[in-house]
Amino acid sequence: MSAKDIGGVAPAAWLALGGLVVVVAVPFVAIVLQAIFPAIGMGSFAKPFSLLGATLADPRLLRMTGNTVLLGTCVVIASALLAIPLGVARALYRVPFAPVWDVLLLVPFMIPPYIATLGWIMTLQPHGYLEQLFGFNLAPVLFSLFGMTLVMTFNTFPVVYFAVSRTVEAVGARYADVGRVFGATPARAFWRITLPLSAPGLAASLLLVFAAAIEEYGTPAALGRRAGFDVLVTGIDTRVGDWPIDLPGAATLSLLLVALSLAAFLLQRWILTRRSYQTVSGKPQNGDKRPLGYFTLPVLALFGVVAFLSTGVPMLAILSTALSRTISGGLALDNLTLDNFAAVFGNSAGALGALANSLTLGVATALLTGLIGVVSAYVVVKTRMRGRALIDIMTVLPNALPGIVVAVGLILAWNMPGLPFTPYNTGFILLLAYCCILLPQTARYATAAFVQIGDNLEAAARVFGATGAVAFRRILIPLVFPSLASAMLLVFALASRELVASVVVAPVGMQTIATFIWRQFEQGSVGLGMAMAFVTIVLTTLLPLVCLRLLSRKSLIKE
Structure with missing residues (x-):
């Protein structure tokens, strides 16, 4: 130059x-x-x-770090279980109303996590909307590790869904079909051919979910504290916001959280660069998708349930609460305003x-x-x-x-x-x-x-x-x-x-x-x-x- x-x-x-x-x-x-x-x-x-030794020797630190990793891992597993079947179905089969499902499954990602959490609280807490409609509440479920995992999964799984659907769609079904010609069952062809070819996109999206889960503040603060489930994020907030303020301790916990986040991104990069799953023909994949046949209704039901839980429940809870004259008045026409x-x-x-x-x-x-x-x-x-x-x-x-x-x-x-x-x-x-x-x-x-x-x-x-x-x-x-x-x-x-x-x-x-x-x-x-x-x-x-x-x-x- x-x-x-x-x-x-x-x-x-x-x-x-x-x-x-x-x-x-x-x-x-x-x-x-x-x-x-x-x-x-x-x-x-x-x-x-x-003061570093005193902070690291705090018995709560090990618990908070373990809880942080546990929560992130649970959200990753739940997101994978929820998003992979939906993404594969969207990529390989002709799902009725597919663009509509894409929009509905994108909305949860656009709802701020803390707002979605507040919507779930209004729905499942004692005297919440679920109890008003059906006579029972799920507060013990909500204010627990399972509840936090569920709420955070509904907010983050679209990352995995769109990554899987686009990656598997690019791979196509042709290579799996070749495997079936040579005697592989449909399940074996998927696990040994289609899924490995889609592994980079899947791994990247799951690790992004892990990073987002361990960094999330609103859900652990709203649900975890009531369940006695402290994580590093809430621990940092406590040291900064409660008297006596412990800035060195907050800084140390911050570095631990940075280390976990950085480890997730380094693992993502290592997975993406460790092995290359590439096709060698260079030919574009056949864009034709297969009919669902007998699975049409089950797949539509799965999309409908997930869309309702991830988008419908929080949005309806938010709107219902916003339209209520008083919270104690509940779901009644004379309480709408x-x-x-x-x-x-x-x-x-x-x-x-x-x-x-x-x-x-x-x-x-x-x-x-x-x-x-x-x-x-x-x-x-x-x-x-x-x-x-x-x-x-x-x-x-x-x-x-x-x-x-x-x-x-x-x-x-x-x-x-x-x-x-x-x-x-x-x-x-x-x-x-x-x-x-x-x-x-x-x-x-x-x-x-x-x-x-x-x-x-x-x-x-x-x-x-x-x-x-x-x-x-x-x-x-x-x-x-x-x-x-x-x-x-x-x-x-x-x-x-x-x-x-x-x-x-x-x-x-x-x-x-x-x-x-x-x-x-x-x-x-x-x-x-x-x-x-x-x-x-x-x-x-x-x-x-x-x-x-x-x-x-x-x-x-x-x-």
């Missing part, structure tokens, strides 16, 4: 590196330093590792302020992560500058940083003595937290898009006198914009309803959608909280879809 080229890309590299340092490196380094130097918050590096929705739009308890704060933070997070992500991806993929590997690592690192860990890191980093300024106790601290948690979304999408673009277009622009900045802005950005826009819309939806960082680092007097809903439940205003939850789900689902539709229509007009 010439000196001129280096001069052209250096500003982009420094912009990417600066953004990543502030958003990713600062909270992570602060956690590491706090775990090593317990008095660093007072500006002292004295007595390194002095729109008062809670009127209260939300009438700014009761600061509802509109919370909504505006979250939507503003969502837009700002999408824009900032989009900028950092696309510049970082450009530097990593399109340049040969030294240090680009470090930038690439820093864009992936947040995948191993659970939201509670990011929140703790920001508290530690921006409360250090001697800082000339600090974003702590301002809305900017939430923006930093959201950007750190969600940066991998835009960075990975942009990286994949840049990889698919050859170098000849940028080189041609340089030949005709365009600077690196002009080529980047006028040629590369328009080409990667569709992928980048999709990622930014996903970031907007996720940031608008983020819970963990919002609860831990939100400044005094500032509400977001998540903290508003959480506090309404704690204060007993369940109907108002559920009305806000329903509005949130509608907004964060429809707005990105509308934007994507407008973007696709605009691209068609240009063509």
Whole structure:
């Protein structure tokens, strides 16, 4: 690369590196330093590792770590048992109303986990909707490891379902048919041929489920504490939120959780690179799918039951609670009212302020992560500058940083003595937290898009006198914009309803959608909280879809 080229890309590299340092490196380094130097918050590096032994010797630590791994493993197993049969049926057979089932099974992924959990609580708790309709409740089942596993599985299994259905569909049934010609039974052909060819996608999705399960805060906080089932996430929250505050202990637990998350992602990468299951013919698979025959009704029943439990129950519970005049009035026509929705739009308890704060933070997070992500991806993929590997690592690192860990890191980093300024106790601290948690979304999408673009277009622009900045802005950005826009819309939806960082680092007097809903439940205003939850789900689902539709229509007009 010439000196001129280096001069052209250096500003982009420094912009990417600066953004990543502030958003990713600062909270992570602060956690590491706090775990090593317990008095660093007072500006002292004295007595390194002095409290580490006490934290690691805490008898509750082993139990919390074991519970975390156990819960993640149970959710993985349950997601596999639920999603694999549905995904295989969707991929290989003509399932009636298949697009409808895809949409219905996508909705659970769009419902924030803590909101879905609150819906299940309203349904299965004593005097809940199940007891009102059928005379019994399942509270002992819900407030248990089984209940937490079930609720979290319904929220995460779509990741496995779509991965399996798309992977198996790409593999097709032709190779299994060849195995059957040589004497294999249908079951043996599936287990020895179709499933191994689909193993990379399946393994990746299951490990993503494990990482999501051990990082989830809302469900363990709402269900696990009542069941006496503490995990690392709730343990960190207790050490940060309860007196006496134990920041070194919280930092140590955070590093343990990071280690578990990182181990999951490293295992995923090892599985994907250890063996290659590839076909050698290079021919596309036959897209024809087989009829279900006698299995049509059982398969439809399975899809219907799963869709009802994962989508119908939480959505109906949320809407029923939001429409209830009083919770004690139950499911009765004279108890139905729109008062809670009127209260939300009438700014009761600061509802509109919370909504505006979250939507503003969502837009700002999408824009900032989009900028950092696309510049970082450009530097990593399109340049040969030294240090680009470090930038690439820093864009992936947040995948191993659970939201509670990011929140703790920001508290530690921006409360250090001697800082000339600090974003702590301002809305900017939430923006930093959201950007750190969600940066991998835009960075990975942009990286994949840049990889698919050859170098000849940028080189041609340089030949005709365009600077690196002009080529980047006028040629590369328009080409990667569709992928980048999709990622930014996903970031907007996720940031608008983020819970963990919002609860831990939100400044005094500032509400977001998540903290508003959480506090309404704690204060007993369940109907108002559920009305806000329903509005949130509608907004964060429809707005990105509308934007994507407008973007696709605009691209068609240009063509």
